[in-house]
Amino acid sequence: MIxxxxxxxxxxxxxxxxxxxxxxxxxxxxxxxxxxxxSINVMTDGVxxxxxxxxxxxxxxxxxxxxxxxxxxxxxxxxPKYAALCNVVDSxxxxxxxxEHFANVDKASKAAGKTSVISxxxxxxxxxxxxxYANCILPDxxxxxxxxxxxxxxHSDAVRRIDGVKDCRQYTIPIEAAMQSVRNGEQPxxxxxxxxxxxxxxxxxxGADLARIEDEIKNMPNYFADYDTTVHFITEDEMxxxxxxxxxxxxxIRTGVTGLNNEHTHVxxxxxxxxxxxxxxxxxxxxYARAVYRMNNEGQTGCKTVFDIAPAYLxxxxxxxxxxxxx
Amino acid sequence: MIxxxxxxxxxxxxxxxxxxxxxxxxxxxxxxxxxxxxSINVMTDGVxxxxxxxxxxxxxxxxxxxxxxxxxxxxxxxxPKYAALCNVVDSxxxxxxxxEHFANVDKASKAAGKTSVISxxxxxxxxxxxxxYANCILPDxxxxxxxxxxxxxxHSDAVRRIDGVKDCRQYTIPIEAAMQSVRNGEQPxxxxxxxxxxxxxxxxxxGADLARIEDEIKNMPNYFADYDTTVHFITEDEMxxxxxxxxxxxxxIRTGVTGLNNEHTHVxxxxxxxxxxxxxxxxxxxxYARAVYRMNNEGQTGCKTVFDIAPAYLxxxxxxxxxxxxx
Numbered sequence: 001m002i003x004x005x006x007x008x009x010x011x012x013x014x015x016x017x018x019x020x021x022x023x024x025x026x027x028x029x030x031x032x033x034x035x036x037x038x039s040i041n042v043m044t045d046g047v048x049x050x051x052x053x054x055x056x057x058x059x060x061x062x063x064x065x066x067x068x069x070x071x072x073x074x075x076x077x078x079x080p081k082y083a084a085l086c087n088v089v090d091s092x093x094x095x096x097x098x099x100e101h102f103a104n105v106d107k108a109s110k111a112a113g114k115t116s117v118i119s120x121x122x123x124x125x126x127x128x129x130x131x132x133y134a135n136c137i138l139p140d141x142x143x144x145x146x147x148x149x150x151x152x153x154x155h156s157d158a159v160r161r162i163d164g165v166k167d168c169r170q171y172t173i174p175i176e177a178a179m180q181s182v183r184n185g186e187q188p189x190x191x192x193x194x195x196x197x198x199x200x201x202x203x204x205x206x207g208a209d210l211a212r213i214e215d216e217i218k219n220m221p222n223y224f225a226d227y228d229t230t231v232h233f234i235t236e237d238e239m240x241x242x243x244x245x246x247x248x249x250x251x252x253i254r255t256g257v258t259g260l261n262n263e264h265t266h267v268x269x270x271x272x273x274x275x276x277x278x279x280x281x282x283x284x285x286x287x288y289a290r291a292v293y294r295m296n297n298e299g300q301t302g303c304k305t306v307f308d309i310a311p312a313y314l315x316x317x318x319x320x321x322x323x324x325x326x327x
Numbered sequence: 328m329i330x331x332x333x334x335x336x337x338x339x340x341x342x343x344x345x346x347x348x349x350x351x352x353x354x355x356x357x358x359x360x361x362x363x364x365x366s367i368n369v370m371t372d373g374v375x376x377x378x379x380x381x382x383x384x385x386x387x388x389x390x391x392x393x394x395x396x397x398x399x400x401x402x403x404x405x406x407p408k409y410a411a412l413c414n415v416v417d418s419x420x421x422x423x424x425x426x427e428h429f430a431n432v433d434k435a436s437k438a439a440g441k442t443s444v445i446s447x448x449x450x451x452x453x454x455x456x457x458x459x460y461a462n463c464i465l466p467d468x469x470x471x472x473x474x475x476x477x478x479x480x481x482h483s484d485a486v487r488r489i490d491g492v493k494d495c496r497q498y499t500i501p502i503e504a505a506m507q508s509v510r511n512g513e514q515p516x517x518x519x520x521x522x523x524x525x526x527x528x529x530x531x532x533x534g535a536d537l538a539r540i541e542d543e544i545k546n547m548p549n550y551f552a553d554y555d556t557t558v559h560f561i562t563e564d565e566m567x568x569x570x571x572x573x574x575x576x577x578x579x580i581r582t583g584v585t586g587l588n589n590e591h592t593h594v595x596x597x598x599x600x601x602x603x604x605x606x607x608x609x610x611x612x613x614x615y616a617r618a619v620y621r622m623n624n625e626g627q628t629g630c631k632t633v634f635d636i637a638p639a640y641l642x643x644x645x646x647x648x649x650x651x652x653x654x
Binding site: 018022024102128129138259264265269270272279282283308311319324 | 587
């Protein structure tokens with residue numbers, strides 16, 4: 001059994017917990033938190049909640065520690081810190097800071113003889129893998145990534161910070177005609193506005209100026225100004241009834257040409273349609289936790305990404321079984 | 328430069344030749360054939376054609392030999408033979424015989440300190456990879472593979488063997504309603520007939536009994552009897568004008584559930600739409616030739632499949648570049 005620890009019990013921590021329950025060769029040994037452990041009830045029978053400070057004492061009972069904090073401030077500190085104690089997996093997704101994060105985690109893991117994976121999930125993660133495979137197969141081509149339809153937590157949070165807004169759920173929606181043009185192999189160039197729409201469901205405070213809120217949303221730089229955005233004001237009850245999930249997904253498409261005269265076009269497309277973004281992300285992380293565990297047992301230490309891990313490490317089947325049943 | 332040799336100059340050999348031309352770090356050092364070398368003209372300027380028997384003398388000039396023969400009789404003999412001389416890649420696709428083929432090639436490669444990849448292409452190959460990844464991420468789920476729309480060479484050949492048939496092109500067509508049901512997460516059970524249609528374009532000999540030919544096609548066991556098949560009789564000119572390409576493709580879809588009560592469904596889908604089956608297969612093989620070359624330089628010898636190869640080996644970019652641009 002691979003003994004898993006979870007640090008951080010938000011949406012992602014719960015998603016990892018669900019994923020561990022689906023993998024027969026894994027068991028959850030504990031959930032660790034910065035909060036008061038007594039304030040948290042986990043879903044898995046018999047699993048205890050500990051304060052984060054207990055990780056060091058319990059490190060011999062943990063084969064892989066999964067770090068479920070945020071990329072902005074938690075992971076840059078937590079992942080190197082715990083990589084020096086345990087094998088770890090995180091879902092660090094601040095693209096610009098990946099080189100620095102990788103270097104810090106690699107150094108800590110190597111010094112401790114441990115193995116780590118950073119930036120694991122679906123984007124970065126499975127989408128990255130599909131970009132890499134398709135780029136290597138079709139060097140003469142062009143990449144497209146579409147996101148959604150799904151809830152963007154960052155955009156929802158940005159709207160919630162507007163004065164007079166009680167709650168918001170923001171959906172990112174890919175534009176079907178743009179995707180179709182890509183699938184036709186036309187290799188179009190798009191503006192930001194041509195690829196995605198944004199749709200906001202907003203609960204406003206009583207008496208708030210709805211026109212001003214809508215205006216602030218639509219003109220918010222970086223988040224909305226470059227997109228066509230629609231805003232719907234709804235009640236708290238409607239929010240709860242119709243927008244409580246965290247669905248997401250998207251498509252990575254590469255089109256490329258082959259042939260002496262580039263006469264043949266190929267379309268490689270990877271699609272995800274996810275009812276629960278955190279549970280799917282947690283499921284990807286669980287598979288890579290298995291890889292980390294096995295690679296560490298083989299003495300392959302240091303920091304890895306999805307690019308560095310042979311797919312067979314993700315599976316609990318033997319090479320013979322994989323070749324017989326999945327090849 | 329990675330120096331590539333090609334053994335066998337049919338459709339796949341030509342596809343590999345086109346792929347090598349697209350990869351700036353590769354050069355084609357020769358095409359090898361069992362036929363009279365003078366009877367073959369290759370597309371790449373300055374590349375010579377040699378008799379197969381020259382491979383042994385030229386092995387020091389070849390970093391990776393790509394075996395482009397057929398799975399029925401060529402590869403079971405050729406791959407182990409040349410794995411004892413060179414790093415090799417083949418596209419062996421007789422699923423039932425993969426364990427035996429793997430063992431033979433592994434033994435030869437290991438004894439020679441060489442590296443080999445078998446069963447490389449898109450199915451087996453990229454489809455297998457996508458089955459593996461999706462199975463590891465969603466252990467509680469169900470796999471579906473749909474092929475087409477595309478030309479099945481095996482089915483076209485089977486029809487050509489019927490008395491009175493001069494030529495045939497057979498298209499395998501996935502049934503859209505079946506794919507849609509899978510994408511809806513319904514996890515349906517299908518009969519063979521419910522997943523694919525078969526469509527045949529046939530050139531008959533003058534005076535042949537068309538009704539008898541159509542009947543023989545539709546009732547041919549294994550190939551057609553379990554499918555709904557349509558047969559169109561066309562002229563040789565129509566065949567040439569409308570059916571000279573070798574398009575193919577298909578979809579690997581896995582749907583699975585997560586959540587404490589399996590309340591969330593996820594759909595993972597990988598699609599290929601290929602204008603030229605052999606050129607795309609050749610393109611996958613070229614990327615794996617790079618991996619074989621690099622793994623051999625690192626001392627990783629023996630037989631591998633796509634499952635055993637970390638994705639980064641397929642790329643000519645460094646780890647830093649991959650993390651910065653594709654993660």
